Structure formats: structure tokens, C-alpha cells
Amino acid sequence: MTAASTIVLDHRSGTFFASIDDGREREVRDLASFVADRERERPRWVWDDTSWWYPRLLAEGVRVERCFDLRLCRTILRRSLLTAESELARAPLDGWDNARAPEVPPSGALFEFEAAPREPDDPVAEFRRQRTAVAGSAEPPRVDLLLAAESVGALIASELNHAGLPWDVERHGELLTEVLGARPSPGQRPLHMQRTLDRLRAALDGAEVNPDSPVELLRVLRRAGLDVSSTSKWELAEHDHPAIEPLLEYKRLARLLSANGWNWLETWVRDGRFRADFVPGGVVTGRWATSGGGALQLPKQIRGAVIADPGWVFVVADASQLEPRILAALSGDRSMIAAAGETDMYNAIVASGAVDTREHAKIGMLGAMYGGTTGQSGRLLPRLARAYPRAIGFVEDAARTGERGGQVMTRLGRTSPLPDTAWFQSQRDASSEGATPAGVAAARTRARAFGRFTRNFVVQGTAAEWALCWLAGIRQRLSALAGHGWFTTSAHLVFFVHDEVVVHCPIEHAPDVERELREAASAAGRLLFGDAGPSFPVTVATVRSYADAK
């Protein structure tokens, strides 16, 4: 008997079905044991939505190595310029284009069906449509790699959600009490916040202001003689007035309370784990999003509550200067690739004579990737363009494509969306006979804004592809280290933010994990850019608390 290569799973009217290697569909009685059994042959599981199937399997102790997520891949294939001519890309929207349902931790019966009707379309047929689209594309291997990376990302997201980030509720509580004061009764302010507010009011001659209302605050500040146009902290910081210090302090405390205070703790942390709902492909560029708990913006302030289990540690790794390295690789600019071969790319740019200081190298590169035109970044760009004409030309081309309303592609073929109809209308209006100067200016502003988007899309999107390849490599290497154990009982991923990962592992495995994280980064670079690409160094730290990582 040969090993199965693909198994398509489906469920309809309360029954599960499996179709093995394009063969006839058969009914599956016990899904978890069927999958566990077949997994020995390492098939690629094909299903409509990883975030529906996989949490249920994980809850039953079943992990799979490979999958093909039809919903995520549909999104990519529909939009990619590499598959633009396919039947799939030209077909009208259908149920396969719908957004996923939020990932809910399974409760009660693990394979209960939702009340909402599911798309009745046949996943076998959809899989065939997608294979046809890939086969007919300009570069099938490139698209295949993207779909595989996106799909394994979906597996990893579910595994991250399953494992959760270790969270010390007690430590978090202490931290809040230290900074804010004891937890007040509902509707009250914690002591330190109230005192800060009293100081603010005193500095404003006793004005009865609600500091949480920007409108009210702005009015009171202006009445107190402060010439400010908003209440944002960077603008306030430019002024000298006795109210500024208590106001900024109040804002700092209020932010902590509302974003990561006691309510947050009760809502998002269960059984010593923070479970972010990671959403692969949740951002147009291919970056992940999260829905709930603000996991991608965990303030440095509260990372002290992220503490490893007894006998365990975190190995925290982040890719150094990822986006500028990605730009070097994408553009094939040999001078910039040489700079990106060094551990500190910005120092290498200074050494090449392009700019004077490391800070200038950084500001200039960020400006090139984000489309900065004013201030320092605008002044530095011509110098970088002289030293690295291909690299800067690459992002300038992407920007011009966007300004024309065109589409750009990442390394693996993920493609930017078109501007909306209002955008095109404003461009048409601006070039029509009755165009007003204001209309022309507005259209130009919008065109430039879309150019900044496409400029950034190629870099951010390719960085996201690199990160997926890195994650996939890490997952595979950690599995190998673990042998046959269940993944959460040995080194496993617990957190991911764009270019940074956290692995939770027994303390004695940390050196091995550190090595694997570095090697997986190099491997990801070779996979995307071959041997001539830049290096992808990672900063690694082994710590008991996430706060100690940086």
C-alpha cells in the first residue's frame, strides 16, 4: 500500500467525509482517530478552514504535519497576478471567499456543528480548481511555496492558540497595584490615578475636567493658555506648563488600566495562559493579525507577567533589521546585499560611505521603505539612492505602480489589492476638463498615499513570507527535538509577532533551541532568496520572564 499524499476532509449534515488521493469519498465515524491513524503516512490534509478543524483535533491530542487551507489559499490565488488568468480568479465571489469564523476554544462536544449554515460547496472540487490555477500560473513552484507556507502558518496559529502564552496572574496583579494602586470598585479610579488627576486639576486651577475626554480636555487646556491643537502626548510634550507632567502621567496610567488592567486579565487569561486568537493572513500584506486581547501590542510595561513554568524558560528570538535585509534581497542590489551580509546592516551602510552615522542609515532606510519625504529621511534618500540605486529604485518603482492604481507582488506572488472605486473616480475627476485645483491636489495626495502603500507592501509582505518560512522551519525542528512526545510537553512555540518568536522549553533544551532558531532563520533566507541572498541573523535570549528579553 502506498502512502496517501492528500486527504480532503469535509462535513455535511452531521457527518464527516474523507476523500483520499482524489478517490471516492467515504464516511468517517471517529474523526480524531481517523486523522491520528492516517497521519502516520504524513498526508497533506485538505480542508476548508484550519481554524475550524484543527483546534478540535488538538483538543483530542491529534497534531498534523501538513495541511492545505482552502480558504486562505483561495484568497491568495484570487488576487495574485501570477494566477490572474485562472478560472478561479475570474469566477464571481462565492462561499469560499467568506471570512473565517473566529477561532473559539472548543467546549462541550468537540465536534458539535455550528448553527450557522456552512458553505455547501464541495472541497474536492475547490481543491481541483486551486490545483488547476497553480498549474496554469506563470510560476507554479513560487505559488506552491506560498500556499504551503500560508497553510503551515494556519497550523502554527492554531497550535499557538492551543498552547497559550504562560501568564502569571499574580505577578500581573502586583504590577498593576504597584503602578496604579489597589484595584478599586467598579466606576472608581485606582488611588494613584486619582491622585494624579487631583494634581492635574490643581494645575488647571481646579477645573472639573474629565481627562478621558479629548474634546473636554482640549478646551480646558486652551483656556489655561496652552496653544495645542490636540491632546496627543507628543504635542503636549513640546509645551512647558505645570499641567503637562500630571497629564502625561495620567495618560500613562489610564492606558495601562484600560488596555491591560484587571478587566483584561479576567477576559484573556485562563489557567495561567494568555490565548491570543492569531489570524494568519489577517493583514493585506500577509502579516498575521489577532482578534482579541491585543496580543500584537503587548506593552513592554507588562511583559514581566509573562513567566515560564517551573523548570522551563523562554527562548526569545527576533530577526535583526529584517525589512532592510528583505529589501536588499528583493532588489538584488549587490552593494546592499553586501551590507546585509553583516551582523549590523546599518553600520555596514555607514562603512560603505553612503551616510555618516548609524542613526542616519536607519532613518534613511525606514524612510525608503515607508515613503518618508519630509525631514531627515527625505534628505537622506538621495544619498542612499546614489549608493544603492537598484534597491532604492525597486521601492520607487513599487510606489509609482501604486500611484497609477496598479498592483505589486511580494517575492512569492502575494499581490496588493487595487484601490477602491472612489480612488479611481478622484483620479478621473482630476484629469477631466472641469477639474478644480483642489480636486487635482486631493487626487495627487491620494495617489501618493496609495504609492506609499504599494511601496511598503512589497517589503512588509515579503518579510511576512520570510517569517512564515522561519516559523515553519522552527516548528519542524522543534518536532524533531521532541521525538514522539505531545508537542506542549517539550519545546514549543508560544508567541509570534511579525519578526519575533517565543519558544517555551525545559531549561536544559534551551541551547538546542537557540541553535535551531538561528539555523531556521538562515534556512528561510535560502528558501526565499537562494545562496546569494543576505544573511538573516537573529537576536536570541534565554530568559525566565519575557520582560528580560530586550
Added chain:
DNA sequence: CTCAATCGCCAC
């Protein structure tokens, strides 16, 4: 009451 827009802050 609900809903959407806006402000402001956090992350990479």
C-alpha cells in the same frame, strides 16, 4: 438602546 466614526496609544 446600538452602531460607527474619531481620537489616541500600543506594537512591529
Added chain:
DNA sequence: AAACGTGGCGATTGAG
């Protein structure tokens, strides 16, 4: 120092 990309989220505010 300040304006230049991708987002999530909470509080306020105003419309229905």
C-alpha cells in the same frame, strides 16, 4: 523629533 507603512483596541461622541 515628528509624520512615513501595517494593524488592534478602548473611551468618547454623535447619529439613528
